[in-house]
Amino acid sequence: MGTDSPSPSTAPVALGAKGAVRAVAQHHQAVVGFLLGFLLVLLLYTTVSSQFGSQNAIGVLQSTPAARTGQNAMTPQTSPSPMPNNMAKGDHIKEDNKGQQSDTPNKMEEDHVQHGINGIEKNNQTEAKLDNEKEKNPGEAAGQASVDYASDRIEEELIRQEIHQGGIKNDTNIEQATPRKPICDLSDPRYDVCEISGDARALGANRTVLYVPPASERGADSQEWSIRDQSRKYLEYVGKVTIRSLNASQAAAAPECTSRHAVPAVVFAMNGLTSNPWHDFSDVLIPLFITTRALDGEVQFLVSDLQPWFVDKYRLILRNLSRYDVVDFNQDGGVRCYPHVTVGLRSHRDLGIDPARAPRNYTMLDFRLYVREIYSLPPPDVDVPYKEANRAAAEQQRKPRLMLINRGRTRKFVNFPEIVAAVQNAGFEVVPVEPRRDLSVEEFSRVVDSCDVLMGAHGAGLTNFFFLRSNAVMLQVVPWGHMEHSSMVFYGGPAREMRLRDVEYSIAATESTLYDKYGKDDPVVSDPESIHKQGWQFGMRYYWIEQDIRLNVTKFAPMLHQVLQMLRE
Template sequence: MGTDSPSPSTAPVAGLGAKGAARAVAQHHQAVVGFLLGFFLVLLLYTTVSSQFGSQNAIGVLQSTSTSPAVRTGQNAMTPTSPSPKPNDVKKGDHIKEDNKEQQSNTPNKMEEDRTQHGINGIEKENQTEAKLDDEKVKNPEGGQAAVNDARSDRMEEEDLIRQEIDQGSMIKNDTNIGQVTPRKPICDLSDPRYDICEISGDARALGANRTVLYLPPAGERGADSQEWSIRDQSRKYLEFVGNVTVRSLNASQAAAAPACTSRHAVPAVVFAMNGLTSNPWHDFSDVLIPLFLTTRALDGEVQFLVSDLQPWFVDKYRLILRNLSRHDVVDFNRDGGVRCYPRVTVGLRSHRDLGIDPARAPRNYTLLDFQLYVREIYGLPPPGIDVPYKEQQQRTMPRLMLINRGRTRKFVNFPEIVAAARDAGFEVVPVEPRRDLGVEELARAVDSCDVLMGAHGAGLTNFFFLRSNAVMLQVVPWGHMEHSCMVFYGGPAREMRLRDVEYSIAAVESTLYDKYGEDSPVISDPESIHRQGWQFGMRYYWIEQDIRLNVTRFAPTLHQVLQMLKE
């Protein structure tokens, strides 16, 4: 009865179910299409709005940085004022200073670029965050609005932080360029192993009685801090015999109380010492005259010398050189009670090496040959191109040899015998025993008239500055492995000046040390063991205690070699 016939209540439901399923599918399809269309519209709207927002913010950041008053102020503040130097006064250090100024002036622009880039990166990050939140809003309509509100709050906070950073950066630049002092190149350079030097350009005031030089920076460059250096104002920074000169850069309060000028000078000044190891001709030239030439020759005489520890004998002996390097009076700096004001002051002397010049480091690429020709010109000696007297003067039948005998150490104990041997070899001999009171002018003319300058390693050979090109310096090398020192101190410089260098190394028996200590003493048998004990031991035996008894028979071939060189 009842199982095969449909129930009144279930039959209609089955019919309606088919229609409802179809309607449900249609509605679902419309929902999907609507969702996709809505998502596309939201995405399009988001892209348009975010691009406009990002462009406006990026432009706003760029405009705020490019028109910031702090940048304009900084550029003006980074342009220091200084007196225009003469062409001869311009040095490599000045070019370095200009490069530093240019680099400093570009620093604010670099800071603004960094901040601008940071702002753009922040906006890009912000756009990425909004895109993620829009996706979340589509997926979760109820929680999406809260997330968007939070994101907008975070975005506003980040914008505020960016604006604060930019504003603070502008304040920092204003404080740096207006309230603070632009860093300056240090006045003193203590980096060279041989010498210290200080160079002041601007308001420089020399107080000789205090051995002090003051620098007053321009008013806009005076800070709260001062700087001070104390250096030996000669070419040997570790020489204990030379006193110190103080160089002080004043701060704002000190500059206001600085001593007033008692005299003003239009030329620069150089402060240097004449004492130390001077009175030895080698040290006179190596420690003072060559460094003074390096430091001042490019100024063509327009410089004044402020000499600490002035030595009257030095001024008198080398007056022609000093007068040519400076057309102005030499000032005894230690006794000068005034306040001398100069546009530029150099404290100390440059030096490259012992009795030498490095052209790569010298103004105008000076060489030791330039110095020699300069000295020869000062003393009125023949110019370059004039040959040695033996070839230049036809009446000469024999080359002339100046034989220098030292007075105390490393002297020739058989000096008359050596004079006779040189004459027998075919030389006209001019024997000389240099004295401190011997005038340089007289000695210079005598050396210039000779073809050969001969002597034991020592200060007397410094007169090779007065030899002509192609003349011969004949150096007798004492016992004690002194060949290297002889080459460094005289042989090398002689060749730089186009002189011919000949060296004769004595045998052990030609040294008076052989008689004093015997052949088995390390002083004779092992000189290197003496040198290894320290320079003072080598100095004691081989420089101070030693004299020379030249074996004229052994020495004869060397004289013949020199004679042949002059005849070639």
């Protein structure tokens, strides 16, 4: 029979060959699909692992619910896709240490090892599962590989979207702006002070000092203070200086430096109550000593409201505290840049130093000896002039010298010649003085140093006790009106701290000119406490300004003999 159909003997052979070829082709396709899928999964794992796994110490990734137990309130889950074990592990570590320093090196190494173990186990499980599926159903295995690949791509895309959109909290290696420390301290009841370390720019014409923070510290907010740059924060006579800490945009537009300096600077005022020697020292020179002495001259003074007479009068002290030119800050048109600027002067109390708060535990004795050294006066081991002179002269004994200060306007001695005679009769050599503001400190300091006793009514003239030698005597005449406390605080206490001997004589009501002016029955004379209770301005008016002194020399004589005996001991 002539037909085209295969013979029964050849048909099974042909069909078997075709089936074998088809099986081989399907098997080959399954193997290629598996390998391609495996390579893509491995590539995806490597990419994701290198992108996130290496950022454990600085990155925060969304963890699985199991890894985030107890943390849901802090970091809500935003990704619907499961994450590799190493990501969940890294997230858990970061959340546990949020706000703290990075783990120790050993802890980090342990985590990296664990991530590697988890990754290997994950890959081994995936490979074994694919092999099993391949053996059972090669076609389905290849199709599953394609699905896994598509799923991985979707997961990768979701992760990228979450990162870009901020859905997953991912801290990068970018430095976060740290809170800036306060520049100005306004807490002290006496003074305000500002300390700027870093890029400090002083604009004298604007009475302004700028702080330009480093880029890593610049935020959106700026800070500003306005303080009186002296030791009395409430004194209206002193103008204010502005201190600004710039934000990011302001820092970018900050004025360029016209001069750069390697030493720090101090901005302070010379006006206020200065021109009175007590205030010169109490308000400016002692606070300046506290603020700058430890710098050993390596500091520049930027003086607001500069007083030429003050610079001239105290030039030796100013030149010793600073080796650099004094800058008239108000008239300085440049932008001076310093590594550190202090605005304001520290002050512990009236005419005093608290060693516990002072650099190097400075004391009032340190200040007195410092001043004496500046003015080239004898060193501390030299005795008072009376004893020093008599030790050298064996035959004729020299009398102790007493400097008698007579104030020119208020609280002056109205019977000054009579007092001079009484002092001489007591056995002293008298050096009468009426201090003036234009008096040369260099010359006057040598005159004071030559004396054994400094005598005067409570007032600024006694401030010259800085030039006395150790164990010399300050004899303070205390006016009427319950002035004993003020006399002790302003002069008696500091004198004793400086190893001087303090002697005070309080006058009687009849020795005050207030007795003649108001009479014995007026409260000004009979009840000073009632006057003080009305306010400080009333006490100031009567007892500091209106009052002069008529010293009863007979009543005063025993005090002179007491002082003479102290010097002879």
